[in-house]
Amino acid sequence: MYRGWVKNAKSSRIEKTLEDPAKKKMAILINRNSKIIVQGITGKSGLLHARQCRDYGSHIVGGVTPGKGGTTIDGFPVFDTLNEAILTTQATVTMILVPAPWAADAILEAADGGINLAVCITEGIPVRDMVVVKKYLHQNKMLLVGPNCPGVITPGECEVGIMPGTIHKKGNIGVVSRSGTLTYEVVKQLSDAGLGQSTCVGIGGDPIIGMDFIDVLKLFNEDPETKGVFIIGEIGGDAEETASQWIKENMKKPTAAYIAGLTAPAGKRMGHAGAIITGGKGLAADKIRVLSECGVTVASSPTKIAQAMMQALNKQDCNS
Amino acid sequence: MNIHEYQAKEILKSFGIPVPNGCMVKSVRQAEKSVEKFGCLCVLKAQIYAGGRGKAGGIKTVQDAGQACDVAKELLKKKLVTIQTGTHGLAVKRILVEETIAIEKEFYLSITLDRRTSRYCLIASAQGGIDIEEVARTSPEKIHTLYIDPFIGVRDYHARRIALSLGLKGRLIEDCIKLVQNLYKLLLEKDCSLVEINPLVISKDQRLIAMDCKINFDDNALFRHPDYEKMIDDSQLDSLEIQAKKYDLAYIKLNGNIGCMVNGAGLAMATLDVLKEYGGEPANFLDVGGGANREKVAEAFKIILKDKKVKGIFVNIFGGIMHCDIIAQGIIDATKQISCELPIVVRMDGSRLSEGKSLLSQSGLNVETVDTLADGVAKIVQRMGKKRKVIAN
Numbered sequence: 001m002y003r004g005w006v007k008n009a010k011s012s013r014i015e016k017t018l019e020d021p022a023k024k025k026m027a028i029l030i031n032r033n034s035k036i037i038v039q040g041i042t043g044k045s046g047l048l049h050a051r052q053c054r055d056y057g058s059h060i061v062g063g064v065t066p067g068k069g070g071t072t073i074d075g076f077p078v079f080d081t082l083n084e085a086i087l088t089t090q091a092t093v094t095m096i097l098v099p100a101p102w103a104a105d106a107i108l109e110a111a112d113g114g115i116n117l118a119v120c121i122t123e124g125i126p127v128r129d130m131v132v133v134k135k136y137l138h139q140n141k142m143l144l145v146g147p148n149c150p151g152v153i154t155p156g157e158c159e160v161g162i163m164p165g166t167i168h169k170k171g172n173i174g175v176v177s178r179s180g181t182l183t184y185e186v187v188k189q190l191s192d193a194g195l196g197q198s199t200c201v202g203i204g205g206d207p208i209i210g211m212d213f214i215d216v217l218k219l220f221n222e223d224p225e226t227k228g229v230f231i232i233g234e235i236g237g238d239a240e241e242t243a244s245q246w247i248k249e250n251m252k253k254p255t256a257a258y259i260a261g262l263t264a265p266a267g268k269r270m271g272h273a274g275a276i277i278t279g280g281k282g283l284a285a286d287k288i289r290v291l292s293e294c295g296v297t298v299a300s301s302p303t304k305i306a307q308a309m310m311q312a313l314n315k316q317d318c319n320s
Numbered sequence: 321m322n323i324h325e326y327q328a329k330e331i332l333k334s335f336g337i338p339v340p341n342g343c344m345v346k347s348v349r350q351a352e353k354s355v356e357k358f359g360c361l362c363v364l365k366a367q368i369y370a371g372g373r374g375k376a377g378g379i380k381t382v383q384d385a386g387q388a389c390d391v392a393k394e395l396l397k398k399k400l401v402t403i404q405t406g407t408h409g410l411a412v413k414r415i416l417v418e419e420t421i422a423i424e425k426e427f428y429l430s431i432t433l434d435r436r437t438s439r440y441c442l443i444a445s446a447q448g449g450i451d452i453e454e455v456a457r458t459s460p461e462k463i464h465t466l467y468i469d470p471f472i473g474v475r476d477y478h479a480r481r482i483a484l485s486l487g488l489k490g491r492l493i494e495d496c497i498k499l500v501q502n503l504y505k506l507l508l509e510k511d512c513s514l515v516e517i518n519p520l521v522i523s524k525d526q527r528l529i530a531m532d533c534k535i536n537f538d539d540n541a542l543f544r545h546p547d548y549e550k551m552i553d554d555s556q557l558d559s560l561e562i563q564a565k566k567y568d569l570a571y572i573k574l575n576g577n578i579g580c581m582v583n584g585a586g587l588a589m590a591t592l593d594v595l596k597e598y599g600g601e602p603a604n605f606l607d608v609g610g611g612a613n614r615e616k617v618a619e620a621f622k623i624i625l626k627d628k629k630v631k632g633i634f635v636n637i638f639g640g641i642m643h644c645d646i647i648a649q650g651i652i653d654a655t656k657q658i659s660c661e662l663p664i665v666v667r668m669d670g671s672r673l674s675e676g677k678s679l680l681s682q683s684g685l686n687v688e689t690v691d692t693l694a695d696g697v698a699k700i701v702q703r704m705g706k707k708r709k710v711i712a713n
Contacts, residue, residue, distance in 0.1 A: 100543070124540045126538055128508060128511055130438070131433075131438060132471075134438040135469065179584065179585065181584030181586065182589075184587075185693065205586070234585075234586050234589060237435045239435075260586050260587075261593070263593050263602075265572070268572045268605075269539070270570070270588070301594055302590040302591075302593060303594055303692075303693055303694035303697075
């Protein structure tokens with residue numbers, strides 16, 4: 001029997017938590033024990049990133065491509081449906097690299113199948129599709145990271161995503177970001193300065209995403225391995241402002257941030273679907289002000305990431 | 321994606337939402353003829369991809385064909401500058417000629433995405449025809465908001481509440497319910513990111529009519545609507561932005577002289593921020609995408625160089641999965657085709673870095689490679705200050 005059927009029978013909201021198979025709380029979301037399935041594994045980028053994650057040490061147990069079940073590709077067993085893949089491999093995590101027109105379906109299939117964590121890399125999913133996905137996830141226990149994101153990495157243990165693993169270093173800084181390559185820039189500066197990372201989470205650049213800043217910050221707050229957090233935000237929406245308020249009231253760990261787009265013109269979509277200043281809202285300057293007011297150390301420039309993180313860590317030391 | 325008011329109204333009409341009789345014209349002659357045909361007081365509305373037209377003189381009432389001729393002549397040679405266009409303004413190439421309607425009352429009605437709740441949000445206000453953000457600030461009690469549950473949609477009772485909040489009575493309540501439900505249907509079927517009727521009016525003869533309308537399409541959903549492409553009015557867009565779109569590059573023209581090519585939107589924004597911090601002026605925002613290839617890089621470079629204001633170029637590519645030699649080859653491809661003597665600073669990070677660097681240094685281009693973002697920006701700003709060197713090829 002599929003696990004998903006039982007879970008979905010419950011009508012009330014389900015508290016979303018991820019059980020740690022090793023019974024040892026280290027880093028967040030993924031670790032060396034995570035069993036990962038790749039939806040869209042026979043596609044060009046699907047296979048490329050499945051291989052890269054495997055090379056990094058991630059436990060990729062197979063993939064899903066409808067119509068190609070029963071075959072293997074580069075040593076990965078391929079299944080027709082996600083349910084079949086879960087039954088055979090006991091995977092609890094999925095990485096979705098399905099093209100945009102079918103990506104929402106893939107996320108729903110994962111949620112329905114009983115997956116604990118879906119990481120959706122796909123860019124360009126229509127908003128109308130995501131509105132439905134988001135509503136469905138309210139009554140399902142699955143956590144969604146993304147879409148339109150670089151994924152999640154717990155350095156030295158497990159990568160579920162497309163980021164270059166080599167720039168990461170094991171350590172105690174939790175990183176959460178709306179961006180892709182900007183996250184690599186930040187991580188590299190942190191690593192170069194000796195500030196390794198516990199886990200890095202790219203939550204995605206779309207207007208509708210699964211986990212938001214606060215969802216990830218909550219996990220970092222409870223993770224003993226994480227000693228400080230770096231937030232990477234950008235123009236558009238008010239996710240950073242909302243997170244600021246939460247940080248002020250709940251965050252136990254020193255937090256630093258950088259917000260991209262201080263010089264972005266209004267009314268233009270800056271690459272990401274969600275990165276747009278509309279009606280005087282979503283300005284970088286406002287986000288920076290609110291973050292600072294709530295006790296977050298904001299880097300004045302993307303070239304001063306490590307300094308800001310150090311400053312936040314030192315500030316905490318002085319206070320304690 | 322933006323469309324014109326007249327196109328938006330055609331869509332409304334096809335979903336059973338009443339709009340004034342009107343037709344789009346592109347010449348003075350056509351304007352004259354249309355007004356003659358309507359044979360009544362008409363309004364001429366400049367069609368541009370921006371709001372604020374009324375206050376900027378883009379909407380004029382005319383008594384007869386003769387007056388229509390004068391007004392159309394004036395509008396069509398105009399670059400309309402409104403609070404939303406920026407100082408350069410937008411050329412008026414199309415005019416919507418419409419019958420005027422005797423109005424009794426004006427409302428506001430729109431549906432757009434609310435990012436906080438991840439739902440479509442319907443906003444209605446008994447105060448219409450004006451800036452809704454202003455109403456939200458000054459008298460929020462006059463705004464009725466409905467966060468639409470995607471599983472049940474806009475039910476009769478939702479729409480009835482909206483009709484009542486607008487103070488409608490009798491048959492108009494039923495008309496409003498139908499209108500609101502059709503508007504939501506339209507939003508879904510057409511994959512809109514915004515549908516806005518402002519004002520929605522009750523005419524003197526007691527009909528609900530959409531007097532002005534704005535529709536934006538969700539760029540991510542364009543694959544479902546191949547017909548939208550022919551709705552684009554190129555005269556309203558920057559020619560370089562049009563070209564960039566063809567190659568799936570996110571390009572936005574800015575006012576400076578340093579051309580920028582970056583992979584990833586966030587890093588591109590951050591790069592512009594650092595350029596400004598160091599006293600440089602970026603000429604553009606350009607995201608070649610997280611996994612750019614040789615062709616894309618070459619096309620991106622050509623687009624940057626078409627902007628004659630560009631006097632230097634900064635490339636910031638942080639790959640992982642991208643190979644630096646491929647990026648380098650793309651730059652060389654593009655500059656070979658259009659001889660480029662401008663100073664170029666390239667910051668690359670990723671695999672096959674040394675191969676990429678040596679390709680560039682052997683290319684004969686006026687190019688320098690650096691290792692960090694800070695170094696790169698400092699270098700290009702410094703080189704822009706110097707007189708540019710001419711390299712013999």
